[in-house]
Amino acid sequence: MKLLILGGTEFVGRAIAEDALARGWEVTVFHRGKKPSPPGTTTLHGDRTAPDGLAALADGSWDLVVDTWSAAPAVVRESARLLASRTAHYTYISSRSVYTYPTPAQLDETGAVVDSAPGLTGEVPYAEAKRGGELAVVESFGDRALLARAGLIIGPYENIGRLPWWLNRIARGGPVLAPGPRDLPLQYIDARDLAAWTLDAAEAGLSGAYNVISAPGHTTMGGLLDACVAATGSSAELRWTDPEPILEAGIEPWTQLPIWIPQGELHEMIHQGNVSKVLAAGLRCRPVEETVADTWTWLRSRGGEAPQRPDRPTVGLDPEVEAKVLEG
Structure with a gap:
């Protein structure tokens, strides 16, 4: 198969490139040239936001395109x-953020989506950007378009910082503010599992x-943090804490305590999506232990420092704030 990836140098794009190469596919990556291409790929350079930025794609044909x-x-x-x-099939890596909020638990792909349009330019909110991207692909490819609505994505190459923050925090040891309840169900996708399914589909x-995300409760908050302790070999002590004192301290779920969201509307949106269709599709x-261990191995290979997307805020909790809550 001949695959063109629009992107391909970071996180999901890189996972897709590596999976395709492992299949023996011919992989071309198109990007701005600010990051190295995965070894074994053919590189085309261009800035999609610039005039004539797609000039490098003027010629050539591919079986599949993946766009992130x-x-x-x-x-x-x-x-x-x-x-x-010149391409048989186009996959757009979208997001479950396209559904209108509040998103009830077990909402499937027929749920209402945000208003958007394929021709929007300038600064566009994330949900509208992803929905507009979906519309843009369907406009040109119709039933040759696949829309992979991912949820929370973690794993090696993560450039958002969520799982890397937890790994680094637990590796430091000592008492760790562990946001409860311990059995809080989580729903996420390892970037490599997203890549494998996307290419198969x-x-x-x-x-x-x-x-495209795991079943709800694929792991729990306790399962995730226990895996972090095991992977790092840390002597950290997880201090499980109810949501109330955490929220009363002004700590922001999701950003200051990454991945964690207390039960409620937002938890239903992020961690309770319906995945019967994608599970039936393979x-x-x-x-979670494999995802966490592999992410730690990758993170250590970088000296513990994860890459950071410039368009996303830095996540994590200030140690002094954590200590104050733990002191109670």
């Missing part, structure tokens, strides 16, 4: 239009929207 773009959907529209006659010609998710 997260900003103004007009950029996706231009790429899809350019490639529609694209090769099979699947189309339409899929919620999604397989590895154990």
Whole structure:
């Protein structure tokens, strides 16, 4: 198979490139050239936001295209239009954020989505950007378009910082503020499992929207943090704390305590999505212990410092704030 990845140097894009290479596919990555391409790929350079930024894609044909773009959907529209006659199938890595909020538990792919348009330019909110990107791909590819609506993504190469923060924090040892309840169910996808399913589905010609994420409760907050302790070999002491004193201290779920969201509307949106369609289509998710251990191995290879996307806020909790809550 001949695969073109629009992106391909970081996190999900890199996981897709590596999976495709392992299959023996011919992989071309198109990006701005600010990060190195995965070894074994063919590189084309261009800035999708610049005039004539797609010039390097003027020639050539591919079996599959995967696009990870997260900003103004007009950029996706231009790429899809350019490639529609020279590519058999187009996969857009979208997000479950496209559903209107509040998103009830067990919402499937037929749920209401935010208003957007494929031609939006400039600064576009994330949900509208992803929905507009979906519309842009469908506009040019129709039933040759696959919309992979991912949820929380973790694993090696993460450039958001959520799991890396927990690993580094637990590796430091000492008492750790562990946000409860311990059995709080989590729903997420390892980037490598997202990559494997995406390529299988694209090769099979699947189309339409899929919620690509594990089953709710694939692990729990306790399972995740226990895996961090085991992977790091730390002597850290997890101090499980009810949500109330954490919230009363002004600590922000999701950002200051990454991944964690107390039960309620937002938890239902992030960690309780319906995945019956994607499971029937072959999604397989590895154990949390493997995801955590592999992420720690990768993180140590970088000296403990994870890459940080410039368009996303830095996550994590100030040690002094943590200590104050633990002192109670």
